Amino acid sequence: MIRFDNVTKLYPSQVRPAVDEVTLEIDKGEFVFLVGASGSGKSTLLRLMLREERPTGGSVHVLGKDLNRLSAWKVPALRRQMGTVFQDFRLLPNKSVFENVAFALEVIGKPRHTIAQVVPEVLELVGLAGKEGRRPDELSGGEQQRVAIARAFANRPLLLIADEPTGNLDPATSVGIMRLLDRINRTGTTVVMATHDAAIVDQMRKRVIELEGGHLVRDQSRGVYGYSR
Amino acid sequence: MRSTVVLTEVRNGLRRNLGLTVAVILTVLVAGVLGGLSFLLHEQVNVMKSYWYDKVEISVYLCGTDSVAPSCLGPNGTAQAVTDAQRRQIKADLLSLPQVKEVYYESKADAYKHFEEQFKGSPIAASAPPDSLPESFRVKLKDPKTFAAVTGAFTGRSGVEEVQDERQLLDKLFSALNGIQRGGLIIAALMVVSALLLIANTIRVAAFTRRRETGIMRLVGASNLSIQLPFLLESVVAAMLGALLAGGLLAALKAFLIDGILAPSFQFTPFFGWDSLWKAGALVLIASMLIAASASMVTLRRYLRI
Numbered sequence: 001m002i003r004f005d006n007v008t009k010l011y012p013s014q015v016r017p018a019v020d021e022v023t024l025e026i027d028k029g030e031f032v033f034l035v036g037a038s039g040s041g042k043s044t045l046l047r048l049m050l051r052e053e054r055p056t057g058g059s060v061h062v063l064g065k066d067l068n069r070l071s072a073w074k075v076p077a078l079r080r081q082m083g084t085v086f087q088d089f090r091l092l093p094n095k096s097v098f099e100n101v102a103f104a105l106e107v108i109g110k111p112r113h114t115i116a117q118v119v120p121e122v123l124e125l126v127g128l129a130g131k132e133g134r135r136p137d138e139l140s141g142g143e144q145q146r147v148a149i150a151r152a153f154a155n156r157p158l159l160l161i162a163d164e165p166t167g168n169l170d171p172a173t174s175v176g177i178m179r180l181l182d183r184i185n186r187t188g189t190t191v192v193m194a195t196h197d198a199a200i201v202d203q204m205r206k207r208v209i210e211l212e213g214g215h216l217v218r219d220q221s222r223g224v225y226g227y228s229r
Numbered sequence: 230m231r232s233t234v235v236l237t238e239v240r241n242g243l244r245r246n247l248g249l250t251v252a253v254i255l256t257v258l259v260a261g262v263l264g265g266l267s268f269l270l271h272e273q274v275n276v277m278k279s280y281w282y283d284k285v286e287i288s289v290y291l292c293g294t295d296s297v298a299p300s301c302l303g304p305n306g307t308a309q310a311v312t313d314a315q316r317r318q319i320k321a322d323l324l325s326l327p328q329v330k331e332v333y334y335e336s337k338a339d340a341y342k343h344f345e346e347q348f349k350g351s352p353i354a355a356s357a358p359p360d361s362l363p364e365s366f367r368v369k370l371k372d373p374k375t376f377a378a379v380t381g382a383f384t385g386r387s388g389v390e391e392v393q394d395e396r397q398l399l400d401k402l403f404s405a406l407n408g409i410q411r412g413g414l415i416i417a418a419l420m421v422v423s424a425l426l427l428i429a430n431t432i433r434v435a436a437f438t439r440r441r442e443t444g445i446m447r448l449v450g451a452s453n454l455s456i457q458l459p460f461l462l463e464s465v466v467a468a469m470l471g472a473l474l475a476g477g478l479l480a481a482l483k484a485f486l487i488d489g490i491l492a493p494s495f496q497f498t499p500f501f502g503w504d505s506l507w508k509a510g511a512l513v514l515i516a517s518m519l520i521a522a523s524a525s526m527v528t529l530r531r532y533l534r535i
């Protein structure tokens with residue numbers, strides 16, 4: 001599903017690589033936590049998976065594609081098989097819940113009747129049935145993140161990438177979001193989630209990959225957040 | 230992306246960016262009017278050339294009693310009208326030149342008649358006394374460029390007041406018109422440059438205000454075309470509106486100024502027709518849409534990187 005071979009990413013005008021010689025493999029259906037301090041390279045790793053950045057050295061394979069060799073016009077097709085969720089939700093404030101999810105399907109050319117069918121289904125799945133007409137600012141943080149997850153999952157991606165999805169949420173709400181991500185994972189979708197939230201990682205007992213200063217320092221199945229923290 | 234989705238995006242985009250959209254429309258309007266006017270002026274010169282070049286000839290004006298040229302002065306220093314013998318000799322000599330195709334004589338009375346016809350209804354016609362126009366030989370050449378042979382042979386000859394190549398007079402007028410046309414083109418070019426910059430800036434602002442939308446579109450895998458097309462169409466639509474307004478103004482100019490005022494008062498010369506106006510309109514429309522599209526594509530490449 002995802003394979004990094006000796007991947008290094010050095011941003012221009014920086015001395016130290018953000019990601020340094022990282023090799024890892026993530027299989028289909030896995031749930032993986034990416035942990036590490038701020039600036040340890042978690043986000044860069046996710047951006048490399050999304051091909052928002054290209055590695056300075058090494059190769060990245062995602063969904064069977066060598067991202068170094070993938071031509072630019074094929075990137076959208078790759079991203080249609082991936083869902084993304086962020087700490088700041090990234091919803092469109094002037095669109096309703098329904099419209100926010102529908103937008104993601106409209107812009108990849110899904111026909112209207114498919115959208116009319118898929119959006120209520122996925123909103124039901126994330127527990128937002130009955131709130132289709134609300135605007136994002138009428139929702140709680142947890143509900144907003146559920147909209148973002150619905151949007152990411154609407155096209156049934158093979159891979160869901162979440163960059164600190166609970167970073168703006170209180171612990172109780174975070175638990176709800178984690179249950180949702182777990183449910184999505186059980187449908188067969190691979191989930192890669194970068195997080196700072198030790199309690200969640202300890203509770204879920206999933207695979208943990210830890211980065212420190214761009215190096216991979218730990219890869220543990222059924223791991224906890226950290227030894228000393 | 231479905232076309233209705235694209236159109237909704239375009240409409241929303243134009244509305245959200247109304248001030249800049251209006252600025253683009255107005256700039257394209259001014260550039261289009263100037264460019265169209267230059268084209269129409271060019272057409273006008275062509276129409277006049279094909280009409281007048283057929284009619285022009287060399288005029289050999291003969292001396293009258295009021296002439297002031299040295300060749301017309303008698304021994305006592307006063308002007309002497311051309312004599313019958315001189316007139317006959319000049320005509321014979323003109324006909325003997327190999328470059329000359331035909332020669333005909335225009336008397337003072339003929340000259341006045343033509344003059345009256347040309348300026349019918351104008352106060353100029355009433356102002357000239359019938360006797361004031363000189364008699365002349367009108368010479369048609371086989372090749373109008375060889376006029377130097379005639380002017381050289383007859384200028385300064387006694388009985389000849391002046392040899393005038395009408396073509397040169399016309400060329401002076403045409404080069405003046407061409408100068409105006411070129412000036413118009415230069416100003417139009419400057420307006421095009423400002424339209425380009427304005428469109429680029431409009432797209433930059435639009436791309437910034439819609440960075441959330443475009444960011445989401447990128448992440449969910451929208452194609453480059455569906456991300457960029459709304460921006461491209463917005464500027465092309467704005468340019469199109471400007472060009473259509475410019476075309477309307479040019480048409481109004483043709484209908485009211487040319488057909489309504491100028492053509493009835495200057496019947497001796499033809500004016501460009503509606504076919505030229507359609508051509509100018511199409512030219513302005515196509516050019517402004519192309520300019521908008523290319524400015525957009527360059528800017529989008531820079532500000533909407535995938």
